[in-house]
Amino acid sequence: MIKLHLRQSTRSIYLGLACLSLALHLLLALFCLSVLQTACVLPTSSSFSSSSSSSVPRTDTQRHQAISRSSSSSAASSSSSHELPTVPQEEEHHKLNAKTSHPEGRGSLNGDATVREKKVTGVGKVIPRVKGCSKLEALFEHPLYNLPRPELQDDDWLLRVKTNEQAMNSDSQQSASQEEGYDKVDWTSDVETHPPWLRFHLGISRWELYNRKDPNMAGLTHYLATQRILSAVQKTGGTQLKLLMSFPNYGQALLKPMKQARDAETDGNLFYFSDFERHNAEIAAFHLDRLLGFNRVPPVVGRLINVTSEVREITTDHKLSRTFFTSPAGNVCFYGQCEYYCSLEHPVCGQPHALEVSLAAMLPDLTLAPRRSWRSPWRRSYSRTKLAQWEKDPAYCDTVKQTPPYNHGTRLVDLIDMAILDFLMSNMDRHHYETFEKFGNETFLLHLDNGRAFGRHSRDEPTILTPLKQCCRIRRSTLLRLRLLSLPAGRLSDVMRESLVQDPLAGAAPLLSEPHLSALDRRLAAILQAVQTCQHQHREIIYNDLEGYDGDFNQQPD
């Protein structure tokens, strides 16, 4: 009897313990879920509202000839601006190629980042995503990445489409010449008939090369990654081998081949001007520049090409085709003609035909949109022995600040933005930069040619930050974005890793190795430290480009 009673009470103790353990597990699970969900929420502003309208060029077009520089106010048909709808990002992804509008979506602060499970990549692939949050999406939803753009006037667009009348006139002058192999041009005034490269050109404005939220961006990267290659010739200018690739609908891309394994570090005994160009550096630079909110690097994608069928067999460039050979290992190689590394000793080789390359969207032709090249005031000496003036004179910036165009407008802080980008990716090769002539001095700087970036991860190159250190000036929006990227929820290495996964070549191997990614965080901390040092020494270091914006960040201390 006593035994039975004992057994019963033991059973109820066990039952109680089981219930307790179940309840504890449930609690734990709930706690984990809430932590996971909040892990990628960035500090945001609830008061921020980014409702805005932007004007877009309407397009009445007949291929390239129909595009003109947008300087006149004559084209009535293209001057209409319209309120743009707020397109939820989910929808945006599915509406690729739907319209060349620039939806300035109202930034949902942390919203649906946790529910999306699939993501359309640059090549249109749908990759499964672990249910949870995306730091990248949360970052891009932050108000600092959704600042209302100033309304753009006619003259703020680089190109515009000719009016029907103008197009008719030039059409009657030109013969209907259809070059061999190219598609027949059947673009109409309907933007949906425009190829992605044309939409990209028509979207270039005074303040940025592209709008991150333009649905055409995904279409453009997909286009570069998949279009049939019609021709490949060497591109002149610059010192290293690069090819100009053409597509059947008149789009073009600048190709840089893979020269180094991803994890190879530049030999410390090489000067910066002797370093190889890296295809993955061009790709990574595009992603980094976009993450900094600059949008000043032409879109770049990685692609695996067949050197035999997509270069050797189709090229009309005899100088190039003469340099093809089969290596002792049985791979198809070539070296082209250029100043540096175009020799049998430095071949570019397929495996045996497959070669990784970067393809950058070409900017509009110089005849349509001339550019001006500017020598950087902080240009290196490009000599083994000489120092540049800025290396000898700590007060060098005082002179620069008084010299046009750096004495007016945003040019100096633009240059400092560029130095920040270059320091992060350790690019010492920024001897010149370019701007679109049409916009005069009131415009953004193009960040072209990033091939020598990401050469070394184990060292930082402090001299790249000299413009910031000597001038002690920084754009407010840049500083605030850098701070955001230094927080765990928006950590630069994490968002960069996530961004680079979208590239088609990421399937082969990560485009930047982990040591390169962590170098980004280390260098970001060094930039913020440099700003702090400036703040101890100077009074006016912030260039407030956020004046008049209504956002929580306006209450943040500088």
Ligand SMILES: Nc1ncnc2c1ncn2[C@@H]1O[C@H](COP(=O)(O)OP(=O)(O)OP(=O)(O)O)[C@@H](O)[C@H]1O
């Ligand atoms: N996406 C682009 N669209 C149009 N032109 C471009 C583009 N990228 C670069 N260029 C032009 O081609 C020129 C050479 O390109 P790039 O600077 O990348 O070559 P490089 O061999 O690395 O040059 P360098 O030896 O001077 O470093 C640039 O100065 C620029 O004017």
Ligand SMILES: [Mn+2]
């Ligand atoms: Mn270069």
